[in-house]
Amino acid sequence: MSKTLIDAALSARLKAYAPYSRFLVGAALRCDGVIYSGCNVENAAYPQGSCAEAGAIAAMVLGGGRHIDEIVIVGSGDAPCTPCGGCRQRLREFGAPDLPVRIVNGEGAILLETTLEALLPWSFGPDHLTPVTGDMTGDSPTGENAESAA
Ligand SMILES: O=c1ccn([C@H]2C[C@H](O)[C@@H](CO)O2)c(=O)[nH]1
Numbered sequence: 001m002s003k004t005l006i007d008a009a010l011s012a013r014l015k016a017y018a019p020y021s022r023f024l025v026g027a028a029l030r031c032d033g034v035i036y037s038g039c040n041v042e043n044a045a046y047p048q049g050s051c052a053e054a055g056a057i058a059a060m061v062l063g064g065g066r067h068i069d070e071i072v073i074v075g076s077g078d079a080p081c082t083p084c085g086g087c088r089q090r091l092r093e094f095g096a097p098d099l100p101v102r103i104v105n106g107e108g109a110i111l112l113e114t115t116l117e118a119l120l121p122w123s124f125g126p127d128h129l130t131p132v133t134g135d136m137t138g139d140s141p142t143g144e145n146a147e148s149a150a
């Protein structure tokens with residue numbers, strides 16, 4: 001586990017926009033050796049806020065990445081900031097069952113080391129759709145496969 005990934009998560013946390021909860025979160029993931037990070041961005045219309053993990057995944061996709069090799073998350077307080085249910089599903093889209101998920105504290109010390117499978121057992125993922133969509137690997141829904149399936 002690279003210290004760099006932890007440092008990226010800690011740095012991302014400092015950029016969080018969380019005036020309502022004051023619960024700052026940072027996430028950093030590695031894809032093919034490249035690190036992508038994100039922070040939570042809250043909104044006055046509370047449900048429109050987004051999680052740090054979602055930001056990191058969006059950055060990865062924008063950078064052309066399609067799979068998560070490992071992820072580090074840092075929240076606020078002493079309890080490990082385990083990803084919310086929605087983010088577990090977001091991670092499932094790009095992560096293998098054995099994806100290492102590490103939660104660190106504000107000093108970068110590891111509080112919890114687990115896997116996506118442990119966080120989201122019996123999950124529903126892209127493989128479930130291949131019988132109807134074909135192999136979607138690397139394609140967006142507007143990509144070639146979607147068009148040829150239409
Ligand atoms: O894994 C988590 C858990 C919570 N939050 C954010 C959402 C909200 O802005 C704040 C409090 O729930 O923390 C994340 O970004 N990631």
Ligand SMILES: [Zn+2]
Nearest residue numbers: 051084086087
């Ligand atoms: Zn979330």
